[in-house]
Amino acid sequence: MADITVTIIDREGLAHELTAPTDMNMNIMELCKAYELPVKGECGGMAMCATCQCYLESDTPLDEQSDAELDMLDQAFYVKPNSRLGCQIPISEEIDGIVLRLAPEAE
Numbered sequence: 001m002a003d004i005t006v007t008i009i010d011r012e013g014l015a016h017e018l019t020a021p022t023d024m025n026m027n028i029m030e031l032c033k034a035y036e037l038p039v040k041g042e043c044g045g046m047a048m049c050a051t052c053q054c055y056l057e058s059d060t061p062l063d064e065q066s067d068a069e070l071d072m073l074d075q076a077f078y079v080k081p082n083s084r085l086g087c088q089i090p091i092s093e094e095i096d097g098i099v100l101r102l103a104p105e106a107e
Helices: 028-034 067-075
Strands: 003-009 015-021 053-056 083-085 099-102
Touching: 003 028, 015 028, 067 083
Parallel strands: 003 099
Antiparallel strands: 003 015, 053 083, 053 099
């Protein structure tokens, strides 16, 4: 198993190139927290809050959004057509090179 590269653009517009292990069953929200990026992930990755919302900025193909993710994004702020919940994007070799931008905080 190889590590992959994930680029997260923070709310100040700075790009952070993160190395993510594909063998630890992590998701993007957990990766951001591990690198101490400002992602709250209040619900612990259950798609029940939108504090890990991000925008997909690369052409990386992702799995279709679940009903839970779509329902949560329906209630979230700053939603765009490319909005995803970081907790719903598993880290796998298929997303190597993905670029995501953190959504503004809703507070």
